[in-house]
Amino acid sequence: MTGRAAPLRAAFYQALGEAWAGGAGVLLPAGFFAGAATLVPITFGPETAILAAAAPAVLWIALALASLVTMERLFQADLEDGALDLWAIGETPLSQIALVKTFAHWIVSGLPLMILAPFLGLILGIEASYWPRAAVSYGLGGLAFFFWGGFGASLAAGVRRGGLLIALIALPFYVPTAIFGALTVTSTVAMPPEAYLLAASTLFALAVAPFGMGAALRLGVG
């Protein structure tokens, strides 16, 4: 009855609920969306060419920050309220728990941004043919961002100056994804080689970051 998947499913649902209850989940995409959609046109003035060129960059930054901010509190809260101890007692590796939780948070905070991207594109006057590729790039890139953000957050959980540390630790890992992602979105061909590199960097994050998180959380409870 237990099965190996049961704890993961439970962790997933709990994290979904948490992300939603904590509110930071939908806050950030919504806030970024509203903020970017209102502020960008105001500061850029009416030149739509610049607007359209700037929008993808603004979205990438929003995505990166959203992930950092969402993940910052995630593991620290688990550490403080004792929930992490309960996971650590069990047999399921912490790396898998961390993976599932991160994924749940991406669904709540990262995925909406990906879905909203076309609307933002519409407002900012980006050509419609760009949208599908852009949305997929934001999805993949966001996933990588959340995993690296989670890695930084798990290392910094329960530590003085945790926030600064997370930023410092996560930033180097964000950069390749951001480079490939931006190149994919702004490329003029339909399926640029950077798209594969973006996918590869996301896969790498998915493969490596959970183990890092698991080890870091083990350290945190100790």
Added chain:
Amino acid sequence: MTGRAAPLRAAFYQALGEAWAGGAGVLLPAGFFAGAATLVPITFGPETAILAAAAPAVLWIALALASLVTMERLFQADLEDGALDLWAIGETPLSQIALVKTFAHWIVSGLPLMILAPFLGLILGIEASYWPRAAVSYGLGGLAFFFWGGFGASLAAGVRRGGLLIALIALPFYVPTAIFGALTVTSTVAMPPEAYLLAASTLFALAVAPFGMGAALRLGVG
């Protein structure tokens, strides 16, 4: 010996220490700075005209987010660890404590962004004559952002879906400041009328938000 200023001074120093130790303080300016400075040019590509045009908007968004994120946990943490009870027992009005704490957090997280703005401008290739006015605008606008963010945070402390609430509550207050701020920065005349409006919106925040925060925190401890 006690004096009315002693508790405020103590609260100020504690908040400074907290902001610094929590790391969210320097994290955000530093992280946003590093993040914006790296990601913006990467995602915009080498066309410096776009870069220069987009930078002010990106900075305004960064500032807004920095304030939201810094303030989100501030009062909630005070509520959870019992520190807010201790302030509420005392004679000093909670509105003054909240004012002082918010100001301390602005010093740690908002002021650096204002100071870093010229450097960011340098990197992003914005004309030097813009910097002083931009820095002052970021300073004023940031102050208003932090106070409205604090207002939202105090209302949302200890409430389900706090994050979402903060966003919903604070964003409407952010918009005027952001618009006047952005217009001030990008205006072509030296002292545009928007600058006065920006200053007025900041004054309004300073005058009204502390009372809102005090009342909301009273509600939170109850």
Added chain:
Amino acid sequence: MTGHSLIETSGLGAMRGDRVLFTNKSLTVDTGEICLLRGANGSGKTTLLRLLAGLIPIEAGKLNVNGAVHWLGHADGLKPHETPRRHLMHWARAWGSDVDIDAVLVRYGLVLAADVPATGLSAGQRRRSAFGRFALEDRPVWLLDEPFSALDDDGQTLIAEQISAHCARGGAVVASVHGVSPLQPDREITL
């Protein structure tokens, strides 16, 4: 001891959500008295104490507290990265107290832990740090929510002594407790 009352309430009531916790509670605590609150989990002891402290607005009844209040809740009030020393220094500064912090740390057995941040402190050490605040300023009314929880035998004796001394000085104490307690109460209220 003139015996005038420091706390007077009549007809206090409290609700939480849809639930009525208690109604029509009247209690009077005079100078030099200890009042213990007893009752099952969730019966409203914490709520009553928070009412007395002025932390919860009064919805029914009357409340009169004549004097400044020291508060000890379930939460100890230490920030995560605060050390016991910094915690006491902070509140000494806030209250304008010039008590010797080192002496307080010694009295409460916090010498070895004085510079360990709260996340590293043991539960009892955190509780002792919170009690240290009481030594910073003399206030007539002490409101204590399960003051003996997490304390070892020495700690319990120490706190019981402090409470007796405080009453001897003319203070009043309201404390919630479970089970046996080292205090000799003058009044007991069961919720």
Added chain:
Amino acid sequence: MTGHSLIETSGLGAMRGDRVLFTNKSLTVDTGEICLLRGANGSGKTTLLRLLAGLIPIEAGKLNVNGAVHWLGHADGLKPHETPRRHLMHWARAWGSDVDIDAVLVRYGLVLAADVPATGLSAGQRRRSAFGRFALEDRPVWLLDEPFSALDDDGQTLIAEQISAHCARGGAVVASVHGVSPLQPDREITL
């Protein structure tokens, strides 16, 4: 009761920062036994329990725990917005348990508080919810850090009974306590 040992340690030691908390602790707990940990605040009871639970890596000595562990720490493990019911449902799901949650809520006196989020629960209600986890799955080793703190008299009796029943079923219990405790220990270790 065959009396084989569920927990065996030898030469355990622990440091925190630069401070040596204890060295060379050996203890054995057989099936059906209760072992109480005593000691002053900050002496290392929590640390020893966390070592036994495998939460802290072992730096000195040997440790052998034969069987799954139920853990109750100083922190109750409830998320801020979790209700007791959701908390138990969550862990029942995680552990693949099909115990009737409502029955557990009744047994632990949480009926009225079943749907109150943790931020609104009283300290004792939070503690009871944490204990509710122990009813979800049968695990031989129970590690309890101050299990009676925040519990009222009924709650203490209830938990003491649960502990005795667990030992009667062949389980082992290691618990840290201060002062008097309703448990009849088979062993006591002072740190």
Added chain:
Amino acid sequence: MISYLANPYRFMAFSRYAVPICFAAAGLMIAFSVWQGLWVVPPERVQGDSARILFVHVPSAILTSASYSAMAMASFIWFVWRHELADIAAKCIAPLGAIYTALCLASGSIWGKPTWGTWWQWDDARMVSSLMMLFLFLGYMALRAAMDTRQKAARAGAILAMVGIINVPLIRFSVDWFTSLHQGPSLLRVDGPSMSAEYLTPLLVGIAGHALLFSALVFLSMRTEILERRAARARAAVLAGV
């Protein structure tokens, strides 16, 4: 060799002689390459005299990746076998690696100004990934400093260092994967170096010299660290009343 030296006492004995020897050899080799580079080698065909900064840039650039790899390897050894010396090595490599990375960035920027007309180009993958290497080193040091116990510092640092190793291939292959200002490899190529011998010899000597200097500095700070840990342990023993 590594497992032989894993014993701190053997390491102390070995490094007592290795440090001065490395320093001396490094001094001679670096002096030779600087002398060759500044006075002997003819100006470069296209870039003129500015190309002479090659003799600083390339050794520091190679040591950037090499030192990070060494730190990651030491972390791995510590993580798997718990040789304390490996942790000490990783800890001591970090600040020196950061210095060499900063040197690589500075010399690259200085070289870039006359050659490419810009100090810095944000969409150049090699420059950006080198900067990220600096952040990794700084993050590693900050993480260790933030931990309250040595064991935690060691474990957290090791986790970060091992995961961060991806940046090494990224730096290396960034010039192949992206169109960038930075030139492709001319030294470490499958078909051998594509550089004239009058540049190559002093460059190789300089690289070896910097590597020796780096080792000497690492050994020296490791010795200090070992002595400090011994002292701390003695203090803890006194405290514990052993």
